[in-house]
Amino acid sequence: MAKTIRSSGHEALRGALIAARKNAALTQEELAGRLRCHQSFVARVESGERRIDVIELIVLARALEVDASQLFSVAEGATEPEHRI
Helix, strand or coil, rough: CCCCCCCCHHHHHHHHHHHHHHCCCCCCCHHHHCCCHHHHHHHHHHHHHCCCCCHHHHHHHHHHHCCCHHHHHHHHHCCCCCCCC
């Protein structure tokens, strides 16, 4: 069974989330404020310690004011065709 955390798709998604936050000129603390969560949640997502599910991706995209489908496409494009769950 392959792990999805630290997979190429996961790494690409993390990079896209970090880039979206920086493009929005937000700190982790400011993004956490928009999400109504602790800064440590954002840090764990960005560092790869924590995966996010589809609903969390939508909420993050809304907080970052980006299209969730674009973030999804980044992860999908980077996920190896042979990757299994």
